[in-house]
Amino acid sequence: MNILVVGAGISGCAAARLLADQGHAVEVLDSRPHSGGNCHDERQGEVTVHCYGPHLFHTNDKEVWDFLSRFTGWTDYRHKVVADTSLGRISIPYSLKTEAQLGRKLSDGEIRELIFVDYSEKQWGVPWDDLPAAIKCRVPFRRDNGDDHYFTDAYQGQPAAGYAAMFNRMLEGIPLQVGVDKEAWRSRRQDFDRVIYTGKIDEYFGYACGRLPYRSLRFEHRRSAEGLPHAVINQCNRLPYTREYDHAWFNLESPAETLITREYPEAHHGSNEPYYPMPFGEGRELYRKYRDLAAGESDTIFLGRLATYSYLDMWMAVAQAMVKVRLLVKPDDPTDSIPTVAETITSP
Numbered sequence: 001m002n003i004l005v006v007g008a009g010i011s012g013c014a015a016a017r018l019l020a021d022q023g024h025a026v027e028v029l030d031s032r033p034h035s036g037g038n039c040h041d042e043r044q045g046e047v048t049v050h051c052y053g054p055h056l057f058h059t060n061d062k063e064v065w066d067f068l069s070r071f072t073g074w075t076d077y078r079h080k081v082v083a084d085t086s087l088g089r090i091s092i093p094y095s096l097k098t099e100a101q102l103g104r105k106l107s108d109g110e111i112r113e114l115i116f117v118d119y120s121e122k123q124w125g126v127p128w129d130d131l132p133a134a135i136k137c138r139v140p141f142r143r144d145n146g147d148d149h150y151f152t153d154a155y156q157g158q159p160a161a162g163y164a165a166m167f168n169r170m171l172e173g174i175p176l177q178v179g180v181d182k183e184a185w186r187s188r189r190q191d192f193d194r195v196i197y198t199g200k201i202d203e204y205f206g207y208a209c210g211r212l213p214y215r216s217l218r219f220e221h222r223r224s225a226e227g228l229p230h231a232v233i234n235q236c237n238r239l240p241y242t243r244e245y246d247h248a249w250f251n252l253e254s255p256a257e258t259l260i261t262r263e264y265p266e267a268h269h270g271s272n273e274p275y276y277p278m279p280f281g282e283g284r285e286l287y288r289k290y291r292d293l294a295a296g297e298s299d300t301i302f303l304g305r306l307a308t309y310s311y312l313d314m315w316m317a318v319a320q321a322m323v324k325v326r327l328l329v330k331p332d333d334p335t336d337s338i339p340t341v342a343e344t345i346t347s348p
Contacts, residue, residue, distance in 0.1 A: 009035075013036070026175075080149055087102055218263075
């Protein structure tokens with residue numbers, strides 16, 4: 001088959017590589033001037049900068065880890081986070097170490113108010129009570145040990161030469177055009193048997209049912225000869241930004257001058273990037289309309305966070321690509337040939 005992949009983020013790159021490995025003719029287009037989507041990084045001076053916010057790879061899915069390991073070695077980075085709260089700076093997620101820092105054990109209600117409510121309301125722009133459980137439960141609420149690592153997955157690390165290098169290797173031998181017009185793919189789709197679309201699903205349909213809500217981010221950067229004492233400092237308080245981070249930590253670098261960034265969440269509009277789908281409330285009902293439209297597009301496969309309007313971690317985006325490519329190439333395969341971890345992230 002001839003297949004056009006629209007979008008060179010992690011979902012599009014993974015799908016393109018998997019299809020090319022099966023012998024299909026694949027071409028990739030992206031409106032940005034680089035591959036990798038929001039995972040893109042670049043060297044600025046002596047530090048590797050995550051241009052769209054920190055991306056920290058972790059998974060329990062060995063198939064996903066082994067696939068990415070074809071294109072990169074790994075720096076053994078293990079993520080830790082602290083939070084500035086009304087009770088001072090503490091380790092999160094809440095653990096026995098946090099209790100030792102505070103000098104007492106907090107109730108569930110106290111943990112919720114101290115760590116989650118203010119941060120989440122800033123991040124999503126809606127009251128805590130209006131957030132779905134899937135978002136409220138993305139990080140552990142309470143740990144019964146002293147482990148202060150943010151992730152506990154079996155496989156963790158950062159691409160040793162950076163994400164950009166990993167994606168460049170993933171796309172070796174596959175035609176890639178970057179910096180193209182967002183709508184350029186439409187005039188070429190008749191030249192291909194299938195289109196894999198990874199952009200916003202509402203944009204695909206020309207916003208026929210209205211615009212889906214997304215959250216975006218604004219970044220405030222500063223150069224500093226003195227790095228932060230922690231990789232990431234969350235602001236679980238009423239300050240207008242959600243977190244501050246030092247890029248040098250993520251690849252275990254020791255530059256003479258680092259870059260420190262603050263993140264300010266904001267609503268998505270025409271001139272900023274759509275980072276986080278909001279698949280709850282009005283967003284959930286509107287997405288159902290687009291999902292029904294997508295079901296009628298037999299020659300298009302919708303893939304990734306924006307096209308499936310799902311809050312996917314990086315490993316989930318790769319797993320989803322594996323599932324959908326496998327179903328495209330061998331649609332009659334039994335379900336036991338599909339990674340079970342990814343079975344819940346295949347729609348639409």
